[in-house]
Amino acid sequence: MEIFESDVVIIGGGPAGCTCALYTSRANLKTIILDKNPSVGALAITHQIANYPGVPNDISGEKLLDLMRDQAIEYGTDYRRAQVFGIDVSSESKTVYTPEGTFKAKALVLASGAMGRPASFKGEADFLGRGVSYCATCDGAFYKGREVAVVGANKEAIEEANVLTKFASTVHWITSSDPKPDNIEAMELMQANNIKHWSRTRLLEIEGNDMGVNGIVIKNKQEENPINLTLDGVFVYMSGSKPITDFVGDQIALREDGGVIVDDFMSTNSDGVWAIGDIRNTPFKQAVVAASDGCIAAMSIDRYLNSRKNIRVDWIHS
Ligand SMILES: Cc1cc2nc3c(=O)[nH]c(=O)nc-3n(C[C@H](O)[C@H](O)[C@H](O)COP(=O)(O)OP(=O)(O)OC[C@H]3O[C@@H](n4cnc5c(N)ncnc54)[C@H](O)[C@@H]3O)c2cc1C
Known part of the structure; x- marks a missing residue:
């Protein structure tokens, strides 16, 4: 695996x-952003944003985020799409693990937002890492020639189901409603020949044994009886609001509510x-x-890495 x-x-x-990267890049620090998906964060899914100072109120969150990202890249930030699945902060050089490679840095910034959710389906927490996953890019290859399910109808679910069609024999896509006809990605x-779509269907339970997941129970809104599916993996993509700190x-010390504890x-x-x-x-x-x-x-990182006694301002332009 390549090391960066x-x-x-x-x-x-x-x-x-993106704001942190803008400032560290302008301070001549070699900066990499690792971003799971630019379309699934809280700002990216905000339809319209009317209270970001100085920005006209007909802008979408996604467009505002594009502007922020482009500005950081313009000043030298290396932006990469990669889902982080682990970190090691035990030594001076911090290590970050992704399916795209291993990243090492002198300073590590956690900025993964709070669009996570607590495990809520029956069996989800029990089989997490043993057949339940939140990252097809990370785990998809384990399911070559096997049956899996993807639960959820959002953009991330669709992209990840698409990834899984390259590996799995069958991908059962479970959505509680019908995707709209103008949802081109859906x-x-x-159209993929190994997708089986279960519309208007809820996941009731994830089942398994010591070896991990071996099936799920689902129920269609119009049917009386639940259906049992035999499969090996379940990929869950539901929205929520919980700090994303699973990696x-x-x-790192967290508060009881899951938020990362920081100083000033x-x-x-x-x-x-x-x-x-x-x-x-x-x-x-x-x-x-x-932001x-x-x-x-x-500014704190600049002081830390350059052993400055004071914070250096960023408004002296040459
Ligand atoms: C529906 C909605 C409407 C809102 N409306 C407004 C508004 O009108 N005005 C306003 O000021 N605020 C609004 N907010 C709040 C605002 O969007 C958030 O406070 C802000 O986006 C938080 O920024 P963030 O960078 O911390 O996290 P996010 O914007 O959530 O970005 C986190 C990023 O981390 C990435 N990520 C997550 N996990 C990983 C991983 N394991 N590896 C790599 N990358 C990862 C995600 O893909 C995402 O790109 C709204 C929020 C929501 C949900």
């Missing part, structure tokens, strides 16, 4: 991550690791707050 080295690695390309997905393990400089309890934006689970989840966190962390 940089000064700063930022996990998450939302307003927090329509294309349904952190117990390496956005530093976590682990030296060389910062956390910004909704992952902190503050009551003030706003794009401008996330502000990113700026604070970046």
Whole structure:
């Protein structure tokens, strides 16, 4: 697996991550953003944003995020699509694991937002990592020639189901409603010859044994009886609001509500690791707050990496 080295690695390309990258790149720090998917964060799914200062109110969250990302890239940020599945912060150089490679950095920033959700389906928590997954890009290859299910109708579910059609013998796509006819990605997905779409259907239970998942129970709204499907993997893509920290393990201190604990400089309890934006689970989840966190962390990182006594301002332009 290829190893990439940089000064700063930022996990998450939302307003927090992009703002942090803008500032660290402008401070001449080699910066990489690792972003699972630019379309699934909180800002990306915001239909219209009318309260981001200085921005006209007919802009969509996705467009605003494109502008933020492009600005960071313009100043040198290396933006990559990759889902982080693990980190190691035990040594001075921080390590980040993704299916696309291993990334090492002197400073690590956690900016993955709060669009996660607690495991809520019966059996989901029991079989997490043993047949239940949230990342087809990470785990899809384990299911070559086997049957899997994808649960959810959002953009991420559709993209990930598409990934799984390249590996699995059959992908059972379970959605609680019918995708709209103008949803081109959904329509294309349904054309794949190894997709079996179960519309208006709910997942009732994930079943398994010591070896992991071996089936699911689903129920169609119009049918009286549930249906049992025999399969080996379940990929769940439902929206929620819980800080995304599953890749952190117990390496970083979290509050009881799941938010990462930081000080005034956005530093976590682990030296060389910062956390910004909704992952902190503050009551003030706003794009401008996330951007502000990113700026604070970046200036703090510049001071940390360059052993400055003071924060260096970013408004002296030559
Ligand atoms: C429906 C809705 C409407 C909103 N409306 C407004 C509004 O009008 N005004 C306003 O100011 N705020 C609004 N907000 C809040 C605002 O969008 C958030 O506060 C802000 O987007 C948080 O930024 P963030 O960068 O922390 O997280 P996010 O924007 O959620 O970005 C997180 C990024 O991390 C990535 N990621 C997650 N897990 C991983 C992983 N394992 N590996 C790599 N990348 C990962 C995601 O793909 C995503 O790109 C709204 C939120 C929602 C949900």
